[in-house]
Amino acid sequence: MSSSDDDTPLVRGKTQVVSNDRISKAEDKAMDKEVPSNGHVEPGISIRMGPVDDMDVDEPATNGNAGGKRKARSSITNGKTYKDQSSSEDDDKPLSKRRRTSQQAKAVKDDSDSDLSDVPLKARNLPKASAEQIGESSDSDTPLNTKLVKKKEEIEKAAAKEAKAIRSKEKAAPKRKPKIESDSDDDIPLAKKKAPVKKAPAKKPKKEESDSDVPLAKKPIAKKGKAAAAAPAKKGKGKLKKEEEEDQDRAADDEEEEYRWWEDTAKGDGTKKWDALEHNGVVFPPEYVTLPKSVKLIYDGTPVSLQPEAEEAASFYGGMLNSTHNIENPTFNKNFFEDFTAILDKTGHSKDKDGKTVKIKKFEKCDFKPIFEHYEAERTAKKALPAAEKKALKAEKETAEAQYMYCMWDGRKQKVGNFRVEPPSLFRGRGEHPKTGRIKKRVLPEQITINIGEKAKVPAPPAGHRWKEVKHDHEGTWLAMWQENINGAYKYVMLAANSDIKGQSDFKKFEKARELKKHIDRIRQDYRRELKSEKMVDRQRATAIYLIDQFALRAGNEKGEDEADTVGCCSLKFQHITLRPPETVIFDFLGKDSIRFYDEVKVDAQVFKNLKIFKKEPKTVGDDIFDRLTTSALNKHLTSYMPGLTAKVFRTYNASYTMARLLKSLKATGTIQEKVKAYNDANREVAILCNHKRTVAASHGASIDKMNEKINGLRYQVWRTKMMMIDVDPKIKKKKGAEYFERPEDLDNEWVKHHQDAEVEEMRQKITKKFEKDNEKLVADGEKEMKPKELTERLEKADELAAKYKKENKTGKVEAEGKGPTVEKLDGNIDKINQRIENMKIQMEDKEGNKEVALGTSKINYIDPRLTVVFSKKFDVPIEKFFSKTLREKFDWAIKSVDEDWDF
């Protein structure tokens, strides 16, 4: 305890808080030098512990992970070492600082208060009194520090007041929301510019009632005209008459009427999402079908039978034996087996063929293969079905589900996204998820809440069941909801991406990002200034915003113990950042979905210095870099610049902005293909910015090898063609110089031999195959097969080739091929081949560069689709080249709303 005191004193300032989170000039200076002589004295870094008077506090609640709920992480992430910091620091650490690793901390969590006194974080949980006490005792130990702090307290008190004043001013600003809005028209138009009261004037409830009687099921398939036509009446409120007419026309055409919401300037305030909502609920997965008697789990060599519930669980596992990446994961197996045995215990384990109970105790003794093979056979059978039958099956399913596919949203027919309730299965958590492999249970109607209009007919739950609840939440966009059993996560049934409501919020998202353009300069200016703030909180916040803005990091909410250990900006830990003077920062951590983020970047000198401070001892592996910062605090600050501004907006903004810039720099030249390529290159750049990755396809290596071989084959042909020149005109050798005719070094004799053999072999195979096929055809036509002799004859071609190569190898000469070969012609051939080589090389580089970059995510979520539409129009490339059918539907609003001049 004594040890830690350097932190504690600060606490004492509970009334005037601010003190401890200051960063002294001295510290700043010290940070300029390599290592501060006695690190632990720096007050700036010590963390304020005590409760504070709420006002001043931007104080984090959370300091490092030793504190209460924070997840203790073992920092295994990536298994990196980060030696520079930790090792050197370790040596001069004051005793006090025998900081446990986070894991240890967690272990002792409960009784560790005193012990942890050096872990500032912890302190925050202490009641005031105890904090004070600690502080006092510490005084004697750390006089220096204390003094410093005390003096500072006074100064800081003043500063704090000032800061407070400023802050409150800033706060005031956002309150003037309406004002801001008015000058920023394009911001969130939907949300705000409301024409508040006039929505849905006396809709036609009658209509609805009658509608609600009609099972939706029929509506979508049959006539949609009616309901659809009714809708505009309410939304139109007088304006947009033309459109209504159009709509009706279209409806009459049996076409879906179109609601151009992006042209509708009067919208609600964004909280009320609908007035009338009808839908048919959800589709439940099929009941479990028990395995045929012949298919059994084998336990310890004995085939055993299970009760249906247990068998179902076994079938989940058995069904995925082919997915090694799950079943080779020990956590996955352990979790599965735990849940499996729980069911076994409940259902009486298994029985052998004599009906004797066999207790299943060891996972290793379970052989699921028969189950796997059974399902595999089913899959194959399904695949082998004649096309017509497959189609029929699909159509059948579609009809059965038709009524769930659409809902009526304020009278408009809208596609529902995920109307199928998630079937039971094994939970496939990503990365090192502690719960991966656990059994995700079947969802019962009793767990499902339905959200629907008051006047709509509530969909009937399956016979003998009832819904958990039926709500009429007009502020929610979901139709049904349940909680999943593994993480307690909520699952929502919502509309599809091409629905109006999703389109609208997508639109809002991009408008918000565009709005940020107006504020970004000021924000950047501010955070640059605040990078030097004396207040730790502010400095951390500024630094975090810098990282988010510059490197597109995610916000980084806190995570729980029972989740994979991943981080974002605010949750970055000591070990995730390595500092390499003078100003390079190396990020290495696992982000969302446990995707690795690795980047070496140059940063602003002040940022470098700050990170160094934030990493200063006593912090060590497992500790938060931004121990004073939470995502809420960060977002709260951001919102003061612009309503609705949060960390994630920066990603959207930077992605779209980057894309806009790149597209602008393109020249409208070349073929369509080239333009598409140029677009994709820009897209790729954005994807890289956002760190959107995919796992390299298993076939990637082989496919690259193949391409390489092909290129080499072509190079060989180039050489051979050159040799032909000599054959045609021996004098050419002198003219062009001997060097020109040398075979590339890497194509050595061994390679040539190998290549020739492969070529010959390939030819043989082709001939043989062709022969077989021809024969089949003959048979099919009722004629008789060709004799094997025919094949031998045909294969002579390959033999000739082999002979030719043999001769070439021997003589070192290549006979000219083709009719009337001339040097000029051969030259032309060479050019052609070289061109092919170039093309292939580019293709290969493309493939290589693309192998672990996923372009889709940024295209779907980050790049303002209007940019793509503009590009398509300006460069005259059909939009289909960029957006698939579903994307075109999703971005319908963008496709229809911009012209060439639009700019992000």
Place this chain on the structure above:
DNA sequence: AACCATACTTAGGAGATAAATC
């Protein structure tokens, strides 16, 4: 501030389908 409940967006992988290639 911590914690929880809630609701919505963003994300990669599996499997289905379409396109390219042999």
Place this chain on the structure above:
DNA sequence: GATTTATCTCCTAAGTATGGTT
């Protein structure tokens, strides 16, 4: 035309963010 490869769609996990409660 069959097979391989690229692309698209579906699925659902994993984030962000907010608001209420203690």
